[in-house]
Amino acid sequence: MKAMIIKQFGDSDVFEAAELPKPELKLGHVLVRVEASSVNPVDYKIRELGESLPFSPSLPAVLGMDFAGTIEAIGDDVKGFQVGDEVYGCAGGLGDLPGSLAEYLLADVRLIAHKPKSLSMAESAALPLVSITAFEGLQRAGVAKGQKVLVHGGSGGVGHIALQLAKFFGADVYATGGGEKQLALIETLGATPIHYKTQTVEDYVLQHTANLGFDMIYDTVGAENLLQSMQAAKLNGQIATTVSLIELDLSLAHLKGLSMHVVFMLIPMIHNISRETHGVILKNIAEIVDAGELRPVLAERTFTLEQVSEAHLYAESGAGMGKVVLTH
Numbered sequence: 001m002k003a004m005i006i007k008q009f010g011d012s013d014v015f016e017a018a019e020l021p022k023p024e025l026k027l028g029h030v031l032v033r034v035e036a037s038s039v040n041p042v043d044y045k046i047r048e049l050g051e052s053l054p055f056s057p058s059l060p061a062v063l064g065m066d067f068a069g070t071i072e073a074i075g076d077d078v079k080g081f082q083v084g085d086e087v088y089g090c091a092g093g094l095g096d097l098p099g100s101l102a103e104y105l106l107a108d109v110r111l112i113a114h115k116p117k118s119l120s121m122a123e124s125a126a127l128p129l130v131s132i133t134a135f136e137g138l139q140r141a142g143v144a145k146g147q148k149v150l151v152h153g154g155s156g157g158v159g160h161i162a163l164q165l166a167k168f169f170g171a172d173v174y175a176t177g178g179g180e181k182q183l184a185l186i187e188t189l190g191a192t193p194i195h196y197k198t199q200t201v202e203d204y205v206l207q208h209t210a211n212l213g214f215d216m217i218y219d220t221v222g223a224e225n226l227l228q229s230m231q232a233a234k235l236n237g238q239i240a241t242t243v244s245l246i247e248l249d250l251s252l253a254h255l256k257g258l259s260m261h262v263v264f265m266l267i268p269m270i271h272n273i274s275r276e277t278h279g280v281i282l283k284n285i286a287e288i289v290d291a292g293e294l295r296p297v298l299a300e301r302t303f304t305l306e307q308v309s310e311a312h313l314y315a316e317s318g319a320g321m322g323k324v325v326l327t328h
Contacts (some may be wrong), residue, residue: 001019001020001021001022001102001103001104002017002018002019002020002102002103002305003017003018003019003020003062003101003102003103004016004017004018004062004101004102004305004306004308005017005018005020005060005061005062005101006047006059006060006061006063007059007060008050008059009046009047009048009049009050009051009056009059010047010048010050011048012044012047012309012310012312012313012316013309014047014309015101015308015309015312017306018060020062020102022103022104023098023104023105023106024106025073025074025075025106026075026106027075027076027077027078028075028077028078028108028109028110029075029078029106029107029108029109030071030073030074030075030078030081030087030106030107030109030112031071031072031073031074031104031105031106031107032067032069032070032071032072032087032104032105032106032107032112033069033070033072033103033104034067034068034069034100034102034103034104034105034328035068035069035070035121035125035327035328036067036068036069036120036121036122036124036125036325036326036327036328037064037066037067037068037100037101037125037305037325037326037328038066038125038126038129038323038324038325038326039308039311039312039315039323039324039325039326040065040066040129040130040157041157041315041316042065042094042129042266043063043064043065043093043312044312044315044316046063046093046094047063047312055094055095055266055270056094056095057093057094057095057096057097057098057099058096061098061099062092062093062098062099062100062101062102063093063099063101064092064093064099064100064101064102064308065090065091065092065093065094065099065100065128065129066088066089066090066100066125066126066127066128066129067088067089067090067091067092067100067105067107067125067128068086068087068088068115068121068122068124068125069086069087069088069105069121069328070084070085070086070087071083071084071085071086071087072104074109075109078109080109081109081112081114085114086114086115086121086124087107087112087113087114087115088112088113088114088115088116088124088125088127088128088282088286089107089111089112089113089128089278089279089282090111090128090129090132090265090269090278091105091107091108091111091112091269092105092107094266094269094270095269095270097269101305101308101326103328108275109279110275110276110278110279111268111269111275111278111279112279112282113279113282113283113285113286114283114286115286116285116286116289116290117286117290118289118290118292119289119295119296121327122298122302122325122327123295123296123298123325125325125326126296126298126322126323126325127161127282127285127289127296128282129157129265130157130158130161130296130323131161131165131281131282131285131294131296132265132278132281132282132285133158133161133242133263133265134158134159134161134162134165134218135165135281135284135285136263136265136281137158137162137218137240137241137242137261137263138162138165138166138169138216138218138240140240140261140263141216141218141238141239141240141259141261142216142238143165143166143169143171143216144169144170144171145169145170145171146170146171146172147170147171147172147215147216148171148172148174148208148209148214148215148216149163149166149171149172149173149174149214149215149216149217149218150173150174150175150176150194150214150216150217150218150229150232151163151166151173151174151175151176151191151217151218151220152175152176152196152217152218152219152220152221152222152225152228152229153175153176153177153219153220153221154175154176154177154182154185154186154189154191154193155175155177155181155182155183155185155186155297155321156220157220157323158218158220158242159175159218159220160185160186160189160296160297160322161294161296162218162220163175163186163189163190163191164189164190164293164294164295165288165294166191166216166218167189167190167191167293168288168293168294171215171216173190173191173192174191174192174193174194174204174208174214175191175192175193175194176193176194176195176196176221177193177194177195177196178195178196178197181321182321183195185297185321189297192208194208196228201228201231201232202231204232205231205232209234212234213232213233213234213235213237213256214232214233214234214237215234215237215238216233216237216238216239216240217229217232217233217237217238217239217240218240218241219239219240219241219242219243220241220242220243221243222241222242222243222244222246223243223244223245223246224246224248225243226239226241226244226246226248226260227248227249227252229241230250230252230253230256230258231252233256233258234256235256235257236256236257236258236259237256237258237259238258238259238261239253239258239259239260239261240260240261240262240263241260241261241262241263242262242263242264244260244262265278296322296323297321297322297323298322298323298324298325299314299315299320299321299322299323299324299325300320300321300322301314301320301324302325302326302327303324303325303326303327304326304327304328305326305327305328307326308326311324311326
């Protein structure tokens with residue numbers, strides 16, 4: 001099968017075309033012909049940082065986590081799927097799990113679900129990692145109808161999904177952005193936009209919560225921005241974040257009685273625990289999508305599998321808005 005592999009870690013130009021054996025089917029797995037994949041920040045961080053990340057694959061490696069495609073064969077013990085089913089998931093590209101930048105992917109059936117019927121393969125491939133991350137964070141922080149929820153980075157990969165899901169769960173949703181395009185997208189997706197460059201935390205907490213603070217904050221920016229989240233949260237409020245690799249003074253969190261939920265959705269893949277939770281979330285996501293309550297936003301530029309170097313460079317540059325997708 002054709003694949004794009006890396007033989008060393010480094011810049012985006014490390015990818016090269018290769019011919020690899022088709023994966024051998026095994027129990028608990030399905031063989032998928034990959035029709036689309038997408039680029040996530042963790043993909044290019046693995047490519048760049050290599051051995052410094054404990055979950056990076058051994059070289060030579062096939063990267064790529066998200067995919068959408070069609071099942072070509074199923075393991076003898078697999079139930080609920082059959083040959084010809086269109087599926088999607090986040091199932092490889094780290095540790096000992098070969099990735100989706102290839103013609104075929106051997107996927108653990110616990111990590112996949114039937115793709116949304118209303119989406120194309122490319123749109124479906126944009127969803128798995130970001131939608132699982134968004135769903136997990138909202139659930140762990142106890143999202144509920146009537147809450148005021150603030151999403152930091154509302155036009156980003158996880159952010160634009162989190163704000164739609166929070167709205168679906170009945171919350172009154174607000175989201176920060178730093179430019180007119182970002183703010184317009186946030187509003188189009190159903191949230192109240194907040195321009196963080198022109199409005200202070202004090203300004204928007206007063207304007208939107210009568211100075212009480214937000215019930216829940218989903219912080220996809222994280223790091224130092226967690227201080228802004230603590231400031232914006234109400235007493236005994238909830239914060240979920242995807243970026244917490246930082247030393248931080250938690251005094252304000254203590255004084256306000258805040259709860260913080262760190263979301264690292266790769267844990268089931270890395271440690272082979274509770275993988276079935278990902279399949280369940282993806283099934284829920286597909287139902288929400290097909291009900292017309294959620295849609296992924298794709299970048300203006302599209303790429304083929306052979307253009308993965310360009311796709312990584314484009315995604316990493318931040319030049320576009322929306323998920324970067326490759327068609328195979």
